[in-house]
Amino acid sequence: MKRRVVIIGSGNVATSIALTLKDKCELVQIYSRTLTNAKALAQHVGCEAIGDLKNLALDADVYIVSVKDDAITSVVDAVPDNGALWLHTSGSTPIDVFQNKRSRYGVLYPMQSFSKSHPANMSEVHIFIEGCDSETCKEIKAIASLMTKNVHEAASAEREKLHIAAVFACNFANHMFTLSSEVLDEAGLPFDAMLPLIKTTIAKLDNMTPQESQTGPAARGDMTIIEKHLKSLHGDKRKIYKLLSHSIMDRTK
Amino acid sequence: MKRRVVIIGSGNVATSIALTLKDKCELVQIYSRTLTNAKALAQHVGCEAIGDLKNLALDADVYIVSVKDDAITSVVDAVPDNGALWLHTSGSTPIDVFQNKRSRYGVLYPMQSFSKSHPANMSEVHIFIEGCDSETCKEIKAIASLMTKNVHEAASAEREKLHIAAVFACNFANHMFTLSSEVLDEAGLPFDAMLPLIKTTIAKLDNMTPQESQTGPAARGDMTIIEKHLKSLHGDKRKIYKLLSHSIMDRTK
Numbered sequence: 133m134k135r136r137v138v139i140i141g142s143g144n145v146a147t148s149i150a151l152t153l154k155d156k157c158e159l160v161q162i163y164s165r166t167l168t169n170a171k172a173l174a175q176h177v178g179c180e181a182i183g184d185l186k187n188l189a190l191d192a193d194v195y196i197v198s199v200k201d202d203a204i205t206s207v208v209d210a211v212p213d214n215g216a217l218w219l220h221t222s223g224s225t226p227i228d229v230f231q232n233k234r235s236r237y238g239v240l241y242p243m244q245s246f247s248k249s250h251p252a253n254m255s256e257v258h259i260f261i262e263g264c265d266s267e268t269c270k271e272i273k274a275i276a277s278l279m280t281k282n283v284h285e286a287a288s289a290e291r292e293k294l295h296i297a298a299v300f301a302c303n304f305a306n307h308m309f310t311l312s313s314e315v316l317d318e319a320g321l322p323f324d325a326m327l328p329l330i331k332t333t334i335a336k337l338d339n340m341t342p343q344e345s346q347t348g349p350a351a352r353g354d355m356t357i358i359e360k361h362l363k364s365l366h367g368d369k370r371k372i373y374k375l376l377s378h379s380i381m382d383r384t385k
Numbered sequence: 386m387k388r389r390v391v392i393i394g395s396g397n398v399a400t401s402i403a404l405t406l407k408d409k410c411e412l413v414q415i416y417s418r419t420l421t422n423a424k425a426l427a428q429h430v431g432c433e434a435i436g437d438l439k440n441l442a443l444d445a446d447v448y449i450v451s452v453k454d455d456a457i458t459s460v461v462d463a464v465p466d467n468g469a470l471w472l473h474t475s476g477s478t479p480i481d482v483f484q485n486k487r488s489r490y491g492v493l494y495p496m497q498s499f500s501k502s503h504p505a506n507m508s509e510v511h512i513f514i515e516g517c518d519s520e521t522c523k524e525i526k527a528i529a530s531l532m533t534k535n536v537h538e539a540a541s542a543e544r545e546k547l548h549i550a551a552v553f554a555c556n557f558a559n560h561m562f563t564l565s566s567e568v569l570d571e572a573g574l575p576f577d578a579m580l581p582l583i584k585t586t587i588a589k590l591d592n593m594t595p596q597e598s599q600t601g602p603a604a605r606g607d608m609t610i611i612e613k614h615l616k617s618l619h620g621d622k623r624k625i626y627k628l629l630s631h632s633i634m635d636r637t638k
């Protein structure tokens with residue numbers, strides 16, 4: 133018997149989970165407060181779309197709440213406890229958002245940067261889980277294992293550290309690429325020129341720590357170049373260049 | 386008729402260029418002030434090795450000066466103008482290092498961080514060129530095109546922009562990995578857990594701009610999470626988290 137699963141949310145994480153689970157579970161409903169979005173995803177995975185939590189099917193086995201962090205509580209509060217397993221997928225929301233509101237609950241946090249145009253290959257993603265008790269934990273592990281073999285237990289405090297680390301390694305590193313592309317744009321040069329360099333930087337991480345492989349003007353304390361670069365920068369790029377150069381120099385002293 | 390080329394230098398860039406050009410040009414000589422190094426590379430590419438600039442063949446078509454930035458001038462001064470095309474390969478040395486000393490000269494700057502442990506595939510590298518006049522520029526373009534199809538013209542001012550862009554895309558992005566690893570260290574978690582995430586972030590760059598592919602709390606304006614993360618950070622990581630989140634939010638408004 134396949135688990136009957138409801139997906140609450142239609143964003144990037146909800147989409148990746150729905151696409152991964154569609155053949156492994158029976159998807160019952162997709163909810164989004166924007167019905168059009170729910171419909172788009174529901175059509176992809178072949179189930180019902182709803183735009184109002186009043187229409188939520190209460191007889192499913194698992195409810196995966198994959199909405200913005202600050203919307204999780206209002207979703208939980210809008211639906212009565214139906215005895216089913218309720219999960220959220222947030223890195224930074226503690227498990228106790230469900231406390232006293234659900235009898236079986238937990239967290240299923242896929243640590244990956246999801247986007248609709250680049251649906252992640254879930255089978256390579258690391259999923260961090262937490263359950264309200266050991267039996268529930270086992271069930272969450274079973275669900276996560278339908279998606280990937282990389283399943284780890286992690287309490288809420290560890291999950292927050294993971295999320296912060298991912299913001300640095302992924303979102304902030306990517307923002308460095310955005311700033312780089314802006315500098316190149318001003319000179320009429322293509323960002324593509326950076327790709328071989330970026331790939332070399334990443335390749336080094338396979339057998340060196342990022343601290344060991346650091347290069348560039350700040351790492352070698354080349355103030356002449358740093359001052360020259362700061363002169364030709366402005367706005368937040370200038371502030372960022374300065375702050376990060378000092379942060380690198382503090383670690384290479 | 387193949388161009389007759391002399392390589393002055395035997396470091397990482399000189400080695401990559403020599404290996405790439407060996408079947409496409411007639412390599413005449415490799416010079417290094419350390420004759421053993423010149424011999425090692427010359428043996429690889431099948432040409433003469435010299436350790437003294439007095440023995441430089443003066444009848445070649447092209448001289449590629451690929452030595453440390455502060456040694457370029459002394460090389461140029463040690464050899465008379467022979468009417469051939471003289472090039473240096475430095476990102477941060479202006480073209481005018483040749484002025485009044487050579488009649489035909491320019492820059493051929495391969496944008497890559499070369500290392501012997503991570504040899505670059507030259508055919509994917511972007512090469513930025515500059516020539517003393519438009520005819521010379523055409524000839525430099527032809528030589529660079531023997532190595533890669535990614536050849537761009539860039540004057541000295543643009544080359545500085547390239548360097549700044551590389552600091553953001555490589556050195557600063559890599560520093561984000563360092564900060565990420567520090568956050569994980571505090572929680573006793575291994576940095577390796579980030580590698581799949583980082584590789585996905587980089588893979589997206591093949592067909593999206595970094596701005597388009599940005600995700601995370603700042604990109605979706607999730608102030609609740611941002612404030613929470615800030616509370617658990619301290620020192621320069623806190624300052625950097627704040628500044629970068631604002632920088633991302635300013636661009637996604």
